Amino acid sequence: MAFPPNQPVSREQAKVMNRFDITKRMVALLRNEEAVIGGIGYTNFDLWGAGQRPQNFYMLGSMGLAVPIGMGVALAQPRRKVIALEGDGSILMELGSLATVAARKQKNLTVVIMDNGAYQITGGQTALTAEGADIVAIAKGCGLTQSAWAADESAFEEMIALSLREDGPWLIGCRIDSAKPVETTERDPPILKDRFMRGLGVKGS
Template identity: 35%
Template sequence: MVNQNTKNKVFLLNRRLVAKKILAARSDILLVTGLGSTTWDFAATKDRDLTFPLWGAMGSATPIGLGIAISKKDRHVVVITGDGEMLMGIGALATVGIIKPKNLSICIFDNGHYGETGMQKTATSYKCDLALTAKGLGINNAGSISTNRQLHEQIPEIVRGPGPLLRVIKVKAESLPFVLPPKDGVKLKNRFQAALL
């Protein structure tokens, strides 16, 4: 869906500070981070066993997070992905809107660019509004965060629910040092599964 009233896109928040604030708010959340910058942001904050970072699976953060939320109804799952990855896997939001898991939050770090391929503008740099799209797909609790005050007010709901909820968090398009988690996918899967026991 397109928000025809959007005139200026504001990207003010620092992605790494947002990552720190989310992890500081609740240490026991199950976290799925999307391919690229969101994985690096959370690795820079803390490499933790309850984080499942994706390598080479663009568009898969939301479906994987949904699967975990369905299988672990007693745990809160937070998916953190970028606007480029969410646009690639947008159909997953329709499934979330149908199933409506109460233990799932989705945060989209939106900088309006495809950071991994040369900083080309995404549709969110123009008029595409992912929060309105989510509402149209059945996720009623969807909105945007563009200030530190809004972030502070909404983090408790993000990390505790109820879901499904989706927040588009407007972050700066900035080049930050790479902090990579382990690249061994089997090790990451086993580590995450063991932490759930």
């Protein structure tokens, strides 16, 4: 099943949304202990701010590895849906991972890209996404045929719901503004990992 046909054809046509708002909307749609992997930076901070869940993993520093980590969780637990949340600058560092996800046809994985065209946490320097690199087009070129830009907030919610219901892999591109995140993730790696493994049922609760 593909996304509905009313999707914007390009990054330019997608509505610029607020990262924290759509992160909250996404988290509100999670009903089945889905795993969520937060990449670095403000994407991560707003996932933390949207309400901590035992099934959330918060990456710290390994820029670009949210999709691979999500892929690994998806391989280990094929019956659980997994969402990898990643920024545009981050995914630009690891575009090959999109080809890997496509080649493996990882059914239980959804990739959500937060694209503000900038390296916001380091001062808002322009990213290549603001100069013509279209992550959805790149994803399709990698073989992720179920990739689309979210037209607006309600389209985003529909796409998340669809990706949680039907086989993936999916990629949802989101244009976002440059609002500051609402909170900052606590930087305590062993505790973040321990909570996540208990949340996934790998360690006893």
